[in-house]
Amino acid sequence: MKRDQKDTAGDGKSCTVKHGMTFPAFCKALGKSAPYIHNLQTKLGLYIPGKGEDYSSAYLAFMQIVVSLRTFSIPVDDICRLFETEKKLLKLLKIDSLTHSRTWYLDTCGSTSGASNRLLLTNYEIDPHIKPNAIQSNLDFGPKEKELFSGHEMGEDARRVFDVYQRQHGEIIERVRTETPVLERALDWLISVTQ
Numbered sequence: 001m002k003r004d005q006k007d008t009a010g011d012g013k014s015c016t017v018k019h020g021m022t023f024p025a026f027c028k029a030l031g032k033s034a035p036y037i038h039n040l041q042t043k044l045g046l047y048i049p050g051k052g053e054d055y056s057s058a059y060l061a062f063m064q065i066v067v068s069l070r071t072f073s074i075p076v077d078d079i080c081r082l083f084e085t086e087k088k089l090l091k092l093l094k095i096d097s098l099t100h101s102r103t104w105y106l107d108t109c110g111s112t113s114g115a116s117n118r119l120l121l122t123n124y125e126i127d128p129h130i131k132p133n134a135i136q137s138n139l140d141f142g143p144k145e146k147e148l149f150s151g152h153e154m155g156e157d158a159r160r161v162f163d164v165y166q167r168q169h170g171e172i173i174e175r176v177r178t179e180t181p182v183l184e185r186a187l188d189w190l191i192s193v194t195q
Helices: 023-030 034-044 057-071 076-092 158-194
Strands: 006-008 014-016
Touching: 023 034, 023 057, 034 057, 034 076, 057 076, 057 158, 076 158
Parallel strands: none
Antiparallel strands: 006 014
């Protein structure tokens, strides 16, 4: 898809695509090879823009987080689990119904608002929706396939899923803290041998 072109989401509705970058430029900005990035996209189940389509700055910001976590030796499976939990939470809050974007789950990445309560990977601010007695500000106007059982009957409560997210998030952040001194020592060593 060309820059600033309308993207039809398969239902006849459209949304404007922001300026973006080609896949080679995307990989260069991430500092990784095309096979490495493609492998991450596939494992995470991300929408992969086709030939002629561009990557948005939000997509780049999302992948920078993923590449950073991999640099800290966070296993891809752990990142995938956290990502699936975040998407599940966003779906329970009906965030996916607010847009027709194929990358709705990462479209707020790169946002620089001062909120500290954003999800780690998708960068959504969900605290107002999760607090007790919170009013859900978004309504689900999008057509959805009917589930056999309601989310409540299946035990899918947004607060419960948020608790799972917080546990997974805490484990990943703790591993990042553990790896930080190792990376710092590696950088110190690299500086000492290249001077």
